Amino acid sequence: MNTLKLDLENYRDLLDEYIRTKDERALYQAEQFSKQSMQQNISPEEIINVHLRSLQELYPELPDYILDSFDFLMETMMSYGLAYQEFQALREKQLELKSEIAVAANMQKTLLSTVKPEMEGVDIGALSVPARQMNGDYHHFVVDDEGSLGVAVADVIGKGVPAALCMSMIKYAMDSFPELRMDPKYILGSLNRVVERNVDSNMFITMMYCMYNTESSTLTYASAGHEPGFYYHKEKDEFEEISAPGLVLGVSADAMYEQYERKMDKGDMLVLLTDGVTECRKGDDFIEQEEILEVIREYKHLSSQEIVESVYKYFERLQDFQLRDDFTLIVLKRDV
Amino acid sequence: MSDQSCVYIKKEWDIVAARQMGRDIATQVGFKTVDQARIATAISELARNIYLYAGAGKICFEAIETVQKKGITIKATDEGPGISDLAQVMEDGYSTSGGLGAGLPGVKRLMDEFDIISKSGEGTTIESTKWLR
Numbered sequence: 001m002n003t004l005k006l007d008l009e010n011y012r013d014l015l016d017e018y019i020r021t022k023d024e025r026a027l028y029q030a031e032q033f034s035k036q037s038m039q040q041n042i043s044p045e046e047i048i049n050v051h052l053r054s055l056q057e058l059y060p061e062l063p064d065y066i067l068d069s070f071d072f073l074m075e076t077m078m079s080y081g082l083a084y085q086e087f088q089a090l091r092e093k094q095l096e097l098k099s100e101i102a103v104a105a106n107m108q109k110t111l112l113s114t115v116k117p118e119m120e121g122v123d124i125g126a127l128s129v130p131a132r133q134m135n136g137d138y139h140h141f142v143v144d145d146e147g148s149l150g151v152a153v154a155d156v157i158g159k160g161v162p163a164a165l166c167m168s169m170i171k172y173a174m175d176s177f178p179e180l181r182m183d184p185k186y187i188l189g190s191l192n193r194v195v196e197r198n199v200d201s202n203m204f205i206t207m208m209y210c211m212y213n214t215e216s217s218t219l220t221y222a223s224a225g226h227e228p229g230f231y232y233h234k235e236k237d238e239f240e241e242i243s244a245p246g247l248v249l250g251v252s253a254d255a256m257y258e259q260y261e262r263k264m265d266k267g268d269m270l271v272l273l274t275d276g277v278t279e280c281r282k283g284d285d286f287i288e289q290e291e292i293l294e295v296i297r298e299y300k301h302l303s304s305q306e307i308v309e310s311v312y313k314y315f316e317r318l319q320d321f322q323l324r325d326d327f328t329l330i331v332l333k334r335d336v
Numbered sequence: 337m338s339d340q341s342c343v344y345i346k347k348e349w350d351i352v353a354a355r356q357m358g359r360d361i362a363t364q365v366g367f368k369t370v371d372q373a374r375i376a377t378a379i380s381e382l383a384r385n386i387y388l389y390a391g392a393g394k395i396c397f398e399a400i401e402t403v404q405k406k407g408i409t410i411k412a413t414d415e416g417p418g419i420s421d422l423a424q425v426m427e428d429g430y431s432t433s434g435g436l437g438a439g440l441p442g443v444k445r446l447m448d449e450f451d452i453i454s455k456s457g458e459g460t461t462i463e464s465t466k467w468l469r
Contacts, residue, residue: 049370071369078377082438085445089428 012054019058041088043081045074101161105133108164112171114140119149121214123335125304127312128328136163137274137328140174144182147214152187153330154207155226155274157248163326166203169194184209184222185259188246192224192257195250205249208272210332212264217334219270222259224249227275230293232300234267239293242270269304270332271296276325280315287318296331304331340411342396343383351383354395361397362408366468375408375466378446381438382412382462390416390459400465407448407467415459422454 011033018026037047052070055062112135116124128137142150154170156163173194177187187209195205208226212219221229225248228241247255264270280287292311299310308329316323341361343354358379362372379395386393393414400407419425428441440462444450447464454460 045370045373049368052369071373074369074373075376078373079438082377082442082445086428086438086441089441093428 008050008053008057011050012057015051015054016058038084041085043084044077045081048074048077101133104161104164105130105135108134108168111168112138117141117143117149119143119147119214121217121334122149122212123304123333124149124151125306125308125331125333126329127305127308128326129312129323130326131276131323132160134161134164135326136160136167137276137326138167138170139272139328139330140171142174142182148182149212149214149332150182150184150187151210151212151272151330151332152207153226153229153272153274153328154205155276155326155328157204157206162203166199166205169198170205170207182211183259184211184220185257188222188224188249188257189255192247192249192255193253196253199250201250204251207249208244210270210272212270212332217264218261219264220259220261222246222257224255224257227273227278229273230271230296231262232269232271232296234265234269239297241289264334266334268334269300272330272332274326274328276323276327277311277315277329279325280319280327281324287315304333307331340396340398342394344392344394345383345386345414346392348387351380351387354383355379358395358397358408358410361399362466365399365406365408367408367466371466371468374446375410377438378443378464378466379410381440381443381446382410382464385440386412386414386416390414392416393459405467407465409463409465410447411464412462413459414461418456418458418460419452419454420456422452426452 014026014029014033017023018030048070052067056067116126124141126139126141128135128139130136136156138152138154140150140152144150152174154167156166170191173191174187177190188207191207199205204225206224206226208221208223208229210219210221221242221244223244224246226243228243231240231242232238233240244258244260246257278287278289278292295311295314296307299307302310308331311329312327315327341357343350343357345351345354355376359372359376362375367375383395386395393412393416396411396413398409398411400409424430425440426444430439438446440452443462443464447466449465450462451464452460452462
């Protein structure tokens with residue numbers, strides 16, 4: 001079927017055909033007209049006008065009241081046409097914004113990128129997926145002169161662009177710290193002051209900072225109100241929640257942080273996450289902590305990177321492939 | 337050039353009078369029904385803005401005829417509070433009358449030319465022309 005141009009002649013012929021035959025083909029053509037008219041920004045009042053003029057040509061004897069009723073109908077349709085044009089303009093604008101945000105998101109990726117270090121004795125897996133285009137979660141790896149591995153996981157309360165902007169600041173604050181003093185409690189203390197001074201008081205950041213010393217196999221950690229992580233004891237085959245008391249970053253300038261230490265045995269595993277993982281939902285219900293641990297347990301024989309990816313895939317599917325919050329998961333396994 | 341004809345807008349029903357006068361002039365100029373409906377809708381929008389936000393003002397019409405073309409100019413004038421952010425009111429999706437008004441961007445679409453001058457505290461003048469094709 002060839003496409004028809006929306007002009008009076010075509011419309012009139014088609015209308016005539018339909019009135020005489022009640023043929024579905026004519027109706028299908030009318031549907032094509034409708035789509036083409038929208039593409040060409042033809043407003044409803046114009047279609048009504050074409051209809052009216054077709055009727056006049058086909059039935060010259062048409063009574064006045066019928067003709068007048070079309071003026072009335074035309075007036076009634078005016079707002080729909082305007083609303084449609086506005087919708088078109090807004091849609092274009094939305095596309096512009098979207099591509100702008102895509103550029104920003106790309107830039108953010110570059111700005112916040114962290115290299116997962118390859119280290120002897122520890123197997124690291126990390127995955128961070130934003131719910132929208134920009135990520136309000138952040139993770140960062142750093143290896144100091146003595147061979148200690150520092151891992152930070154942070155989450156801004158909120159998502160989208162504001163959260164992402166905030167995270168860029170955290171990254172640069174962390175980069176500027178002297179590398180000699182890597183103790184988690186000092187790092188959180190310094191970051192807290194940066195956030196308190198620079199970020200709006202209604203924006204909060206939670207962070208868990210862990211340091212793993214490969215020489216002594218000790219793990220030191222501190223938390224600023226962050227989602228608790230998990231520690232897997234291979235020997236007992238048990239998960240344990242690990243958290244540390246501490247105020248979220250940015251609330252009070254003189255917040256102090258406690259740090260805790262534990263020895264990591266061979267095969268033990270540290271799991272760090274953000275609330276995008278624990279607050280995954282199944283329908284309207286949050287998932288239980290047990291379910292997260294079961295899923296991790298199921299994949300624990302895999303490499304750390306495979307674990308985080310498999311867990312992510314599991315929860316992505318559980319949520320119908322639509323994340324509600326930024327999702328960050330880090331696994332650290334002592335393998336020697 | 338013909339003289340201006342004006343309708344003062346104080347009550348909601350004055351909007352109807354403005355539409356009627358505008359439609360009559362548009363018909364004389366030679367506009368067909370579709371364009372008449374567009375011009376009337378633009379008049380409604382401008383008059384309603386005066387009624388809702390300025391309290392009082394007037395809508396004037398002028399039939400324009402040059403060697404090449406004919407048209408109608410609508411001029412809406414009020415001494416209301418004025419519009420402080422013109423860019424905002426000209427933005428799609430910004431409409432204070434509950435979102436269903438075509439707003440000034442709608443008027444701009446319905447007509448061919450559109451100009452607005454507004455001073456905070458002194459009032460607003462909008463001039464818009466549609467040409468006969």
